[in-house]
Amino acid sequence: MAAERLFESFAAHHDSAELLDALATGVVLLDAGLHVLHANMAAQGFMAIGLNQARGKSFTELFADTNGLQGLLTRALEHGEAFSEFELSLRPAGTPREPQLVDLSITRVDAASGQKRLLLEMIDSVPRTRLNRDNELRARLDSSRMMTRQLAHEVKNPLGGLRGAAQLLARQLPDPSLREYTDVIIAEADRLTALVDTMSHSARPSQKERLNIHEVCEHVYRLTVAEADRGVSVERDYDPSVPEGRFDRNQLVQALLNLSRNALQAVGSGGRVVLRTRAVSQVHIGLVRHRLAARIEVLDDGPGVPDAIRSSLFFPLVTARPNGTGLGLAVSQQLVNRNGGVIEFESEPGRTVFRLLLPLETSP
Ligand SMILES: Nc1ncnc2c1ncn2[C@@H]1O[C@H](COP(=O)(O)OP(=O)(O)O)[C@@H](O)[C@H]1O
Ligand SMILES: [Mg+2]
Structure with a gap:
């Protein structure tokens, strides 16, 4: 397994550790007791702790709110299945930091010696969720705009008729003081037309x-x-x-x-x-x-x-x-x-x- 070989070569080849440090993805290797064997730079950021302090520590104890993390890791270790957990809320222990939403992938890698290890990949969930949310919102807004345009079309024609009829009526009224009422009809029809125009794309730029x-x-x-x-x-x-x-x-x-x-x-x-x-x-x-x-x-x-x-x-x-x-x-x-x-x-x-x-x- 490539990942395993990469990790095995850490001690010997400085280069591969540097390569891992350049990744934006947090990468952590745990032993069968869930202790940290290695963590790249990005992972040290998620854990809010440097590599030297992290080495040998229990991974779950590095976080204050582990949110079922222990269970996930044990499951991966026992069953050897690889899986991902999205938007896991993790807060590094001993820091005042806000919990961070992390997408976590867990893969069991078995070392040549037969020892089980876990490879963790961690990325910040927020950019992905924000993108999804924005796309979803945009799609919903698009479809509602289309509906509004159709509705606007249906509403505008009768409004025009209403306004025209009120104007005709105004001219026929025996008592000019009654025009107050037709004026209300005309003004309200105009207001509704303007509103409908705003909603539809025919609105003025x-x-x-x-x-x-x-x-x-x-x-x-x-x-x-x-x-x-x-x-x-x-x-x-x-x-x-x-x-x-x-x-x-x-x-x-x-x-x-x-x-x-x-x-x-x-x-x-x-x-x-x-x-x-x-x-x-x-x-x-x-x-x-x-x-x-x-x-x-x-x-x-x-x-x-x-x-x-x-x-x-x-x-x-x-x-x-x-x-x-x-x-x-x-x-x-x-x-x-x-x-x-x-x-x-x-x-x-x-x-x-x-x-x-x-x-x-x-x-x-
Ligand atoms: N400041 C507010 N406080 C509580 N509810 C609000 C507030 N602003 C809007 N709403 C809710 O949102 C609904 C939609 O508002 P709006 O789009 O202006 O339509 P309308 O005012 O015609 O109902 C309102 O009916 C009301 O229930
Ligand atoms: Mg309102």
């Missing part, structure tokens, strides 16, 4: 301009204060150091307004809504890491997003409110996406945050 996000936030703040019930406090917490960026002003206003309206609806007649901004560095937006981004948060102390809709929150037509359209968050996400950003959320009873991340500078 973004018109990006240099702007200070606080100007956008102030506008949304004023509208939110005006719409809030008396008992609700609407607050601002701005980071004045956030630099200007290039965004479509109207799209950002609409996106944020949808979030602040949801927050107002969530807190009901009492409670607190906060608009918060921060400049943040080194953040991932999708798979791209940005050196600098603007973070705009809408926080509320309402009851939180209902569990049943958490995983589908940003899809169109997902709502938990009797009169909801379920379009608000889907529209907001799409508008923010068009500006290169993303909306994330965190929610528990008493604290819900919708977080908008907008790139200010793209690293190459």
